[in-house]
Amino acid sequence: MCNNVMVQIESARSRSLNDTRKRILDVAVEVLGQNPDAGMGDVAAAAGVVRRTVYGHFPTRSDLIRSLTQQAVNEVAAVLDEVNASDRAAETVWVDFIARLWPLAHRYRVLLALRRGEYGEEIHALLGPVDKTLADLVQKGQDSEVFGRHLPAQVLSQIAYAAVFAIADNNLSGENLSARAAAITSLLILGVPEARARALVDTQP
């Protein structure tokens, strides 16, 4: 019974706690996205705290990476599931997906950066469901003849959405402009004719 009080107290401390924790996570996404080999010290410095504090929230570098990846995957998966819930045509779903993915793409390029090197396996595992859902969507598009068959759905989906991340990455100027461009390019990759691609993108803001 006394324990309940303890628990309440513990959850009461959580304001400032979650605050710094969240800031560390945010800045870690940024730092590790730019340099996957950045250490705990770099993250701490960028977050404006001392290295020791980071270890207070994440006992291990692995834990930080894990939490980081988990959050990124969760957000992407949420977008994908939400968009994929309807029974619209694969084309339409894809356009919608890219449109909502775009704001996250540049931020979460850390996912692409971390897929190689040391934590690749783990990230691949976390990313598994997303990859599968995406592959299924592309497969569905291929079955209904709206997407091309020049590559198997599994790899085609990878290339198509990797391209979106790549475009977001090489994007130093107009954000709004490139959002359209990214969507159109990904549709081209999927084998959608340019005219049709433009029509799809423009009729769904």
Next chain:
Amino acid sequence: MCNNVMVQIESARSRSLNDTRKRILDVAVEVLGQNPDAGMGDVAAAAGVVRRTVYGHFPTRSDLIRSLTQQAVNEVAAVLDEVNASDRAAETVWVDFIARLWPLAHRYRVLLALRRGEYGEEIHALLGPVDKTLADLVQKGQDSEVFGRHLPAQVLSQIAYAAVFAIADNNLSGENLSARAAAITSLLILGVPEARARALVDTQP
């Protein structure tokens, strides 16, 4: 004059020397391509020599990376320059380029892997001329209306040939099959209609 003899002797030793050096370079491409964070020890082990021997040929890890990158860039640049020499249409040149690039793509995915993290700047510098030539080629294609304008030539070229590397990477099965698929996909990215893309790829083996 005696020095000449020395020089001759020094170049006479070069059989076995260049042999191990080349093997180390070859295996380093492989190892670092799979894991960019691999150390000198890993490379040595994979090459079947002792760590000390690697340091005998490459005084520093940086030197190894540099030589590695230089070789890769040289090969890609050679292909590109050779193909780009003629005054054929941009489409045709591109298809030719991809066809000759393909055998190198999987091997030199190390280039994409190393662009982030620690040596990114240096690699970017070495890759600069290639990137520029490629951008110019795509620009030329855009000027003659055979390539799309959904993205600026500079980033479009990056996306298009990065996709080729990505396809080569996700390629666990048919090599010959994917060579065509890679070429077609890259053309789609460049805004070439699918029918035209297939025609281009098929009429130029």
Next chain:
DNA sequence: ACATTATTGCACATCAGTGTGCAATAATGT
């Protein structure tokens, strides 16, 4: 056989990053 050179094996110094412990201090809620 001889001389030259590449390779090996081992020891060693160095360095950067990780992770921990603990007391002092600042911020917070009540």
Next chain:
DNA sequence: ACATTATTGCACACTGATGTGCAATAATGT
């Protein structure tokens, strides 16, 4: 004011990778 908790500042041990030095050894060309 008080108690609780997060943060800080330092100390330290530990690990893994880098790079060097040197003598022993194997391989090579002449």
